[in-house]
Amino acid sequence: MARPTNAALDQQAPTAERILAAARDHFRQKGLAGARMHEIAADAGLNKAMLHYYFRSKEDLFDAVFRHDTEPFRLSVVALMLGPLPLRDKITAFVNTYLDFVLPQPHIPVFMLTTLTQFPERMGVMMAQTPNYRKGVELWSASVREAVARGEIRPIEPVHLWQNVLGLTLIGFIARPMLTRLFDLSPEAYAAVLEQRRHEVPAFILNALRPDA
Amino acid sequence: MARPTNAALDQQAPTAERILAAARDHFRQKGLAGARMHEIAADAGLNKAMLHYYFRSKEDLFDAVFRHDTEPFRLSVVALMLGPLPLRDKITAFVNTYLDFVLPQPHIPVFMLTTLTQFPERMGVMMAQTPNYRKGVELWSASVREAVARGEIRPIEPVHLWQNVLGLTLIGFIARPMLTRLFDLSPEAYAAVLEQRRHEVPAFILNALRPDA
């Protein structure tokens, strides 16, 4: 017998895990306000009381989901930024790391961004749970400025380059409903497009940064 | 006496307008599920009953807001795509059109994208309210392919180029909470960054597309 792909349906898993897995699906797709505790309970094969037994309140459950969804990714990115790679390799590595995390769970980007927009105070909480993030950003900025000074890349501000990398990488997940309709793409065709971003995005960025000969 | 900037507070405006203006603020920031009818009513200087008198239900009110927020922009973009400009000018014009629409109302991008993610069926409704959108997309794709064939730009698929233009243009509005914290930018400094996108984005794209000499 094949294992169910969704942990929420795996009756073997410990109760807390089943709840978290079910909660993820609902919070990612409907947000904090839109999700319903009884639906989460049903998907986890339990009733509402158990949710409150394991996680005191809806907000606590939401916090657990949000943290679980973002933490490993944040830590990877900081590690990457602190690492020894030269700028262009860091860019490529970031794109690949992002796609590896998000392709299996394509709702995460919208979930993260809308949560941070609706509750900006959570950004502070997240940073507090991300050691060395400030050092990572400073190293990024420094290495962009150095590359510019050395003439390796065209002049660009670190904020703008970071924005460009991020925007190009996540747009496919955020604008999915729009892009599939506009270009009339099947789910399979769209999955292929997302996979192509792995090469398309770094190539686009590195071309844009290439200085005149 | 200066006119209040927010139409919701303008006691002179017709009631329906005041409701819509107040509703926009709430739906943009909290979404359909998170917004509260009595809060919208209070901001419009009315009570809940009036909201239901003018707009039968919460969903109807939401639809009106969503349409109002997206329609003029959609129509502009289609007009632009159907127009006579060469590809590179179309890209620049798109960026500027987008920024003109969104800079004064920076919550719109997240509002639009989360709405379409949570209720993908609305994409169909939107398309039905956007005449010639299909022709616009086809013309875009054709002109990208022609430019590639003529060697004016590096080879790239139309979906990818469209994605890149969109991602680079809207990321600043979507990732605002993240970027301001990471790079420690004041609201004024961040506003300046967004304004710089007007030049930064087209320059980045045109560099990326530049074929080898």
Add this chain to the structure above:
DNA sequence: GTCTATACGCAGATAGAC
């Protein structure tokens, strides 16, 4: 730990006077 039953509040929606 897991359940059933229930408390409690609040949100959306309506009735009906003015």
Add this chain to the structure above:
DNA sequence: GTCTATCTGCGTATAGAC
């Protein structure tokens, strides 16, 4: 058109038996 008062259902959360 605008209001006050009210209905109704539903959603979170708790009590308490097993």
